[in-house]
Amino acid sequence: xxxxxxxxxxxxxxxxxxxxxxxxxxxxxxxxxxxxxxxxxxxxxxxxxxxxxxxxxxxxxxxxxxxxxxxxxxxxxxxxxxxxxxxxxxxxxxxxxxxxxxxxxxxxxxxxxxxxxxxxxxxxxxxxxxxxxxxxxxxxxxxxxxxxxxxxxxxxxxxxxxxxxxxxxxxxxxx
Numbered sequence: 001x002x003x004x005x006x007x008x009x010x011x012x013x014x015x016x017x018x019x020x021x022x023x024x025x026x027x028x029x030x031x032x033x034x035x036x037x038x039x040x041x042x043x044x045x046x047x048x049x050x051x052x053x054x055x056x057x058x059x060x061x062x063x064x065x066x067x068x069x070x071x072x073x074x075x076x077x078x079x080x081x082x083x084x085x086x087x088x089x090x091x092x093x094x095x096x097x098x099x100x101x102x103x104x105x106x107x108x109x110x111x112x113x114x115x116x117x118x119x120x121x122x123x124x125x126x127x128x129x130x131x132x133x134x135x136x137x138x139x140x141x142x143x144x145x146x147x148x149x150x151x152x153x154x155x156x157x158x159x160x161x162x163x164x165x166x167x168x169x170x171x172x173x174x175x
Contacts, residue, residue: 021173023049025136027166031065033075034158035148036108041065041075045164049083051173059083059097063164071108075160077142078102079120091128097121103144103160116144116158132170139163 027045032038045063052058060080069075079101087094103118122140129135140161147158 019051019053019173021049021051022171023051023134023168024171025166025168027063027136027138027164029063029065029162029164031075031160031162033065033069033073033105034160035105036073037070039068039070039073040162041069041073042067045077045166047166047168049168051083054088055085057083059099061099069106069108072106072110073108074106076104077118077120079118081120093126093128095124095126097123097140099140103142105147105158107148112148112150114147114149116147116149118142118144134168134170136166136168137163138166 025047027047028042029045030040030042033041043063043065045061047059047061050058058080059082061077063075063077065075065077079099081097081099081101083095083097085093085095099120099122101118102115104113104115106113120140120142122138124136124138126134126136142160144158144160146155149155
């Protein structure tokens, strides 16, 4: 009498992947060392992002500013911390970061060198070229509270800051 009716069902996925992604990249930087003549120092760097969610992640970076320094001045940075995506539109992302770590400075004219604790807020603009590639432009402002630390001289702190441009490749994840 009654015809059979179609039965529709939807099954929930048995497992769901996480939102984590891992990116690694290289960059080239130009920094004002906040010491000496103020001549910008240049150099390469590497960075890695481990994004726990689409908005929150951790970042680590190493930078070797060993070119163009006034009378042999160099700076090497090794920093890590948190990163937060503020805004995302189409292929663009605006990010804020706060990093902690160490900065090694060789001052101009062989007047000395030092290693310092640093904290560094910064921001970046990422442009997603493809699923596996993005281009990044960023600005970072470092605080070195105990620099320069020469005996008999005041340690008023230094604030090196600068720009970097780089490219990154996604190793893991789907975002």
